[in-house]
Amino acid sequence: MGTFVTLAEVLEARGSPLEEDEVWCLLLTTADALLDISKKNMCSVLSPGSVLLSANGSLAFKSCARYEDVASFTAPEVQQGHAASTRTAAEKMVVYSLGMTLYWCVDYHLPQNQPVQLSNELEGLLLSMCEDVVMRRTDLLTVLETCELHHKASMLPPAERLVRQLVEDVYRNSDLGPEFIRVLDEPLVVLELPGSIVSKKGKSPTTHRELSVVMPSGQSILVKCEVKSRAGDVFDMIVAHSNLMEHFYFGLAYIDNEFFFVDNDTKISKVASDSWKKVPSTTFVLYFRVKFFVNDISLIHKQTRHQYYLQLRRDLLEGRLSCHEETALYLAGLALQTEYGDCMPEVYGRNYYRPDQYVSKSVMEKRALPYIQGELLRLHTNNAQMLTDESELEFLKQQLPEYGVLFHRVVREKKPLDGEIILGVCAKGVIVYEVKDGCRSTNQSFYWRETATISSNRRKFVIECRGSKKKYTFITERSKTAKYLCNLCSAQHKFNNEMNSRQLTHSLVSENIVQYAAVCRAQSSNLKSFSCSETPQDDSGLTTPQDETLNKLCDDVTARIEARIRQQTPTKLGASSEREVICVSLKKDAKLGLIVIVGEDTVGRYDLGIFVASVVPGGPADKDGRIRAGRLISLNHISLEGVTFSEAAEVMQSSPEEVQLIISQPKYDSQITLMTDGRSRDDSLDEIVSVMMTPKTSNRLNVPRDVRVPGTQ
Structure with missing residues (x-):
């Protein structure tokens, strides 16, 4: 921005109309400035883009730009081609423009069903300024005198102070506010796929292509690839650029009326438009979005939480997700705390934010703007002293x-023909929504535990209920959509099982091992079969241990744990429920190795990840001192999510001398007090619990790599 900002920029920055006192002050300053220049050369048309406000409180005017639509601000006699023959005639032309400009300012972004809120005095003055008949129109001196009288009677602050405040708001808010607005001013990020990924044909300019990947923050990243590039290569490059550790919750999607996630093995050309395949200069847009949503937000890293927040925030604002009006305003108050910090209107000004950047259009149309502004100010004030991470967490x-x-x-x-139907696929099952008057309402739910099979046949998407064996058939627009929904359901079902397992592990580490065993017993009774294919499988779907055997094991574990705890005097363990994700680089020791991993590849069907049980005394990890019992996420950028113990061991053995580990582990206090019996414990019991925590599975949910069902057609 330069020394001046236009009146249009002021309104754009605040996203709401001028208030009455602001209009009086601005009208006083403008009329005074116009009288000063009327003796020289006065333009006949003013507009919001030609009124300039200075940081020192003064005003100036410029000629209207050619691209501006100024017909609404132009006096009728000027439109008819009449020239001003006298100074008074010229003044009345500009009075009309000024009146229409200020009317535009008080009507800015108001919904059509909401009238302009003005006092009779101000409305009468503006109407007299906008008279079509020149003889009835108020002259400039009368406007100035009326403003001066009102200013004194109402004891308004100096008009110059208001002008300075409006300009400062524009400058100040450029560094605050929604991230999806601030990123628009950042330079474009350009990434290029490495030469090792691009095929030989990719070296030809005719096969070069460009992708625009839109992040949850609204930032667009330009990716240079070739026409046969795969989605996984683009996804990996975006993840590496973003330094995102828990990348397995995300995916690349394109829009075809709805978001469709692209499998990592799929070539971009399979889902891109025909013009992108044929014309090198065409850009195809992909979206980096959350694909898997966790219920317990504390289980994910704060970096991942921030991406969740950004996507949820945009989806609510743009109407992709609906919620109650009160909830929408409450969330907007949390978003203001996240993006502005504590509410300080005396510093930022009364209009320090744009309401339309925090409240959806549907809510704006239901409530008057003054009500929304008052509620957001109150809710923002109530969130005082909340840190950014805290307000984001509360939002989620x-x-x-x-x-x-x-x-x-x-x-x-x-x-x-019974109205619009929408299927909602989530981690817990499939939800059927009916759409009436533009609002979605739940009509039916199919949770995984109640579902026998999900299948597709051409355009048909079929859900068969367990027990009743009743089938519900839905017709999709295309056969590939039905097949996509099948794969999506399978991926979400596997993710649900994975997250249930992680929650069990979380309970074991941070809460109570007895609670873990009890939940494990409940889980064993709920592990039912589930298949997802074009040809529905039988109830064996995902092979699991016999319920009786697993129940017996859980009962035995619970009894033995409770017996041990009764013999011990527990004291404060120092562990908190909060987890941390650390990245540690170590050099392997030929004799001592790095760490010890608890795992077993022959028992059970749970895929809870690879865990660090202990560090080798005197080894590199022990000397580093940061690694404790926790879940090993990746090794040298190779994800260990969903792999068996033997596969993880193979990755470690084949790793180079320099090893980088990413580990999720509970935070500990500086002082840790063990149970009074020290190291004495039931080794066989620990072995059973360890085996239950990290077993092998042939039908595991491999979230980080690929969520496709092996064998799905």
Whole structure:
């Protein structure tokens, strides 16, 4: 920005109309400035883009730009081609423009069903300025005198101070506010796929292509690739650029009325438009979005939480997710705390934010703007002293009914004309929504535990319920959509099992081992079969141990744990429920190795990850001192999510001398007090618990690598 900002820029920065006192002050300053220049050369038309406000409190005017639509601000006599023959005639032309400009300022971004809120005095003055008949129109001197009288009677602050405040708001808010607005001013990031990934044909300019990847923050990243590049290569490059550790919650998606996630093995050309395949200068847009949503936000790293926050924030604002009006305003107050810190209108000004950047259009249309502004100011004030991480976490903790739901339009097979139907796929199952008057309402739910099979046949997407064996058929627009929904359901089902397992592990580490065993017993009774394919499988779906055997094992574990705890005097362990993700670089020791991993590849069907049980005394990890009992996420950028113990051991053995580990572990206090019996414990019991925590599975949920079902057609 230069020395001046236009009146249009002021309104754009604040996103709301001018208030009455601001209009009086601005009208006083403008009329005074116009009288000063009326003796020289006065333009006949003013507009919001030609009124200039200076940081020192003064005003100036410029000629209207050619691209501006100034017809609404132009006096009728000017439109008819009449020239000003006298100074008074010229003044009345500009009075009309000024009146219409200020009317535009008080009507800015107001919904059509909401009237302009003005006092009778100000409205009468503006109407007299906008008279079509020149003889009835107020002259400039009368406008100035009326403003001066009102200024004194109302004891308004100096008009110059208001002008300075409006300019400062524009400058100040450029460094604050929504991240998806601030990134628009950042330079474009350009990434290029490495030569080792691009094929020989990719070296030809005719096969070069460009992708625009939109991040949750709204930032667009330009990726240079070739026409046969795979989605996984682009995804890996985005993850590496973003330094995102828990990348397995995300995916690349494209829009075809709805978001469709692209499998990592799929070539971009399979989902891109025909023009992108044929014309090198065409850009195809992909979206880096959350694909898997966790219920317990504390289980993910704060860097991942921030991406969740950004996506949820945009989806609510743009109407992709719906929520109650009160909840929407409460969330907007948390977003203001996250993006501005404590509410300080005396520093930022009364209009320090744009309401339309925090409240969805549907809410704006239901409530008057003054009410929304008052509520947001109150809610923002109530969040005082909350840190950014705390307000983001509180934002995500709100149990929104549509949180984590991926929507796709379908129709019923037997009643296709009963209104619009939307299928919502989430980690817990499939939800059927009916759409009435633009609002979604839940009609039916199919949770995984109640579902026998999910299948697709051409355009048909079929859900068969367990027990009743009743089938529900929905028709999709294309056969590939039905197949996509099948794969999406399978991926979400596997993710749900994975997250249930992690929550069990979280309970074991941070809460109570007895609670873990009890939950484990409950889990064993709920592990039912589930298949997802074009040809529905039988109930054996995902092979699991016999319920009786697993129940017996859980009962035995619980009894033995409780017996041990009764013999011990527990004291403060020092561990908190909060987890941390650390990145540690170590050099391998030929004799001592790095760490010891608890694992077993022959028992059970749980895929809870690879865990660090202990460090080798005197070894590199022990000397580093940061590694404790925790979950090993990756080794040398190779994800260990969903791999068996033997596979993880092979990765470690084949790793080079320099090893980088990413570990998720509970935070500990500086003082840790062990149980009174020290190291004495039931080794066989620990072995059983260890085996239950890290077993092998042939049908595991491999979140980081690929969520496709092996064998899915």
